[in-house]
Amino acid sequence: MWQTSGGWGRIDRDNAVEAMLRYADAGLNTFDLADIYGPAEDLYGIFINRVRRERPPEYLENVRGLTKWVPPPVKMTSSFVRENINVSRKRMDVASLDMLQFHWWDYSNPGYLDALKHLTDLKEEGKIKTVALTNFDTERLQKILENGIPVVSNQVQHSIVDMRPQQKMAELCQLTGVKLITYGTVMGGLLSEKFLDTNLTIPFAGPPLNTPSLQKYKRMVDAWGGWNLFQVLLQTLKRVASKHGVSIPAVAVKYILDQQAVAGSMVGVRLGLAEHIKDTNAIFSLVLDEEDVSSILEVSEKGKDLMKIIGDCGDEYRRV
Numbered sequence: 643m644w645q646t647s648g649g650w651g652r653i654d655r656d657n658a659v660e661a662m663l664r665y666a667d668a669g670l671n672t673f674d675l676a677d678i679y680g681p682a683e684d685l686y687g688i689f690i691n692r693v694r695r696e697r698p699p700e701y702l703e704n705v706r707g708l709t710k711w712v713p714p715p716v717k718m719t720s721s722f723v724r725e726n727i728n729v730s731r732k733r734m735d736v737a738s739l740d741m742l743q744f745h746w747w748d749y750s751n752p753g754y755l756d757a758l759k760h761l762t763d764l765k766e767e768g769k770i771k772t773v774a775l776t777n778f779d780t781e782r783l784q785k786i787l788e789n790g791i792p793v794v795s796n797q798v799q800h801s802i803v804d805m806r807p808q809q810k811m812a813e814l815c816q817l818t819g820v821k822l823i824t825y826g827t828v829m830g831g832l833l834s835e836k837f838l839d840t841n842l843t844i845p846f847a848g849p850p851l852n853t854p855s856l857q858k859y860k861r862m863v864d865a866w867g868g869w870n871l872f873q874v875l876l877q878t879l880k881r882v883a884s885k886h887g888v889s890i891p892a893v894a895v896k897y898i899l900d901q902q903a904v905a906g907s908m909v910g911v912r913l914g915l916a917e918h919i920k921d922t923n924a925i926f927s928l929v930l931d932e933e934d935v936s937s938i939l940e941v942s943e944k945g946k947d948l949m950k951i952i953g954d955c956g957d958e959y960r961r962v
Contacts, residue, residue, distance in 0.1 A: 643673055644825075645912045647680035649854040655685065658913035662689040663696075665911065666705055668919045674797075674823075674908050675734075676710035676743075677726070683709060683733035685913070690735055707734055708741040708823075710776050710797075711761075715746070718753040723760035727769060738768055743776040743797055743823075747960065754782070758791045765792075774823075777956030780810040787818055795905060798955040800824035800898055801833065802875065802942050803859075803866045806949050812903040821905035824898050828909060830855025832863065833894040838876045842869050855910060865952065867945035875941045882934045888924045896928045897938055 646653050662673065662685065673689075675682035686707045693702050709730050716722070731739060742761060746754035764770045775783065776797035783796055796815075800807045800822065807822055815822060828834065830853060840848035842860070851857050863872045879890045886893070895907045909922055930938075952958050 643675045643682040643685070643911065643913070644679055644855070645853075645910050646675075646682045646685060647678070650912050651915045653681070653685075653913055653915070655681070655688070658685050659689050659692060661911070661913040661917065662686075663692060664917070665919060666693070666701075668923060670919065670922060671704050672706040672708065672906070674708045674710075674825075676712060677730055677733075678710075678712045683730055687733055687735035706740045707736065708743060708774075709734065709739060710743040710745055712745040713757065715748045715751045715753060718757035718760065720760045720763070723757055724764065724769075727761070727764055731769065739770045741772045741774050741794075742770045743774040743795075745776045746778070749779075749782060749960065755786065755789055755791075758786060758793070759789075762791055777959055779954040779956050780814050781954070783811070783820065784814055787820070793820060795821040795823050796955070797823040797825060797908075799826040799862075799958070800901070800904070800907075801827050801829055801859075801862075802879075802894055802897055802938060803829065803833075803862055803872070803945065804948055805901075805942060806952070807903075807955055808901055809949050809954075811955050812901065815903035820903070822901075822903045824904055824907045825910075826855075826859060826862075827895050827898050827907045828891040829859035829862065829894075830857075830910065831891075832856060832859050832872075833876070833879065834890050835880070837872075838880055838890070839873070862948070865946065866948060871941070871944060874944075875938075878937050878941050882930070882937065885934070886928055886930075888928055889921045891918070892921055892924045892928055893930070893934075893938075895922075895925050896930055897935070899925070900930060900935075 675686055761773050765773050772794045774795040775793050778796050798807050836849055842848045851860050879893050883890050883893045898907050
């Protein structure tokens, strides 16, 4: 629900909540939000109240709201952490947060360990069900685990173009049982039929890169290997998609879901503005065979090693 924070088109509150209900009715019932994603937590609160009133109790049991806390790098006291978590609980109108994914901007400030210890206390009190991370690197994840903090997952950027999580992070996850939740898996829509056979090197020739996510992931494409190689990737994905009767995004997500340590992939939603329920649900029955995987891998490996260019998971947010 990053897309509710502005930059993707105006989100109408009532239309957004109706869209959330349609997704949940179709079985797409886990929403990823954050304290900094504009009205995302408030929308979830309205949505969950509609669910309580209008859907059976067993339906409610399957709905999940995974939020994030992205604090400024100030002193992480118990009261400061508690106050902020209480704000999210109030906005989302839940007694206990299903998951709190913690982000930290500056590793040179060790306050993230204090914050995570206070979040663990809140978990033991029942205010949070699961403590998780977002955009932490392998080194810091190991340090956090060594401090006895029971994190269940780390949310990272992961796509066919950005395979960095499989280089170091996934190995630690396999050893410790921590899972990866991936975002950027369809690269804001770049990994779709819309951008197949387009030439973005000519001004105004292709579809406009008119959202923050399209602009962000186009920079990833440039770092990885450029638009021409990306077209080869899209053509390969299109062949695989046509073979299975699905869309390019379905193949792109399934390929990442099949990677080691990946527990789930997120698909961005522009609530009330665009909807991809059928395409998304097609992922669950899609099985990529060896031929599919090797053809995708062949193109993926022609790109540059983003670990060498950007660094480990989350480093794109911390470069000076």
